[in-house]
């Protein structure tokens with residue numbers, strides 16, 4: 416079945432969802448209130464860095480299956496299904512999620528809904544939001560009770576967004592009616608055999624919070640082990656490898672290092688704690704405070720390692736920072752551990768030169784005081800210490816010999832545990848990493 420649908424919010428999630436829905440044959444209008452973004456999208460220009468997405472965007476536009484608009488009226492008239500893909504960032508001055516973009520989208524869309532339709536939330540939200548929005552839609556839409564709501568959380572990872580959307584490992588459908596379930600099963604039918612879990616609203620909302628807190632906990636767990644390894648003179652990389660053979664534990668998300676950042680994990684665990692507090696279940700999630708604290712300590716510890724390598728003070732030193740994005744294959748710098756460390760090092764009086772293959776423009780805008788270079792070699796020129804903070808493949812592949820030619824002193828902090836310590840030491844580098852001797 417080919418549906419007419421809209422995707423409201425054109426960020427990492429919305430653009431990907433819109434382009435993928437067009438790719439599997441639906442007719443899609445993407446909406447955003449940012450006119451410039453909509454103009455660029457309509458001309459086939461992707462405003463973010465995401466593997467394979469620009470190609471899909473262009474194919475969608477060319478086929479006529481996809482277009483973008485700023486008009487809620489056009490969206491309301493067009494769609495039988497409306498996906499909500501708005502951001503829910505951390506609220507200023509608190510841990511809770513700011514759901515104002517989502518509320519504003521519902522308030523703008525609802526008055527135009529004058530025939531039966533399905534509104535589907537995909538954003539990560541505090542549990543209870545779906546119930547509240549369902550009531551709001553019924554109250555504001557001329558079609559009233561004929562506007563159905565479903566919650567269908569999105570699990571895509573940046574860098575793999577297209578793959579994760581077209582080949583999801585599961586689809587979770589939080590629904591209140593059989594009709595909503597039937598429609599959504601038909602929407603995703605072209606994806607082939609995918610496990611579909613049908614739940615109530617709160618379970619669907621919680622699945623996402625639970626998944627992200629589990630992942631964050633796994634990362635902080637291995638980073639806590641890294642702290643103990645450092646104190647005991649052990650090696651966390653070998654430790655993680657040994658753990659990984661136990662398939663109850665598994666090896667994924669056990670990469671010790673600078674820890675997690677991005678637009679999801681940090682703010683999602685905080686919003687989860689805040690919401691649990693409101694519900695009187697705060698005690699259940701107190702461990703997430705520790706998960707957050709371990710993660711934040713990794714950033715400070717990386718600065719410590721840099722300072723130690725240059726003899727106790729960063730003042731007046733030249734520091735190369737490799738990586739600005741919160742993870743490789745992304746230009747996203749939201750809560751980026753790499754940029755945080757770059758700024759901290761600068762605040763201690765160092766001259767910092769940052770290089771990243773994709774996130775330079777975003778980093779420059781957000782942190783204009785830092786120095787920037789257009790290649791790793793240029794960033795490394797005259798450095799007293801090189802900090803590898805985002806594990807882009809091009810950094811993993813760096814030749815210690817070649818980079819050694821550029822720097823003043825061969826000091827390296829491997830913030831992601833991706834370099835071969837033996838090879839770097841053999842090339843005359845002093846090598847330090849988190850959780851290793």
Ligand code: UDX
Pocket residue numbers: 569570571572573574627630634667668669670671672673674675676677678679680741742
């Ligand atoms: C995450 C979830 O994985 C995804 O399912 C959800 O939909 C959105 O949030 P994403 O933010 O794209 O996706 O990044 P992810 O790949 O999960 O990495 C998050 C952070 O953890 C990155 O900063 C990464 O560098 C860090 N990380 C990941 C580690 O430090 N160690 C690991 O072993 C894995």
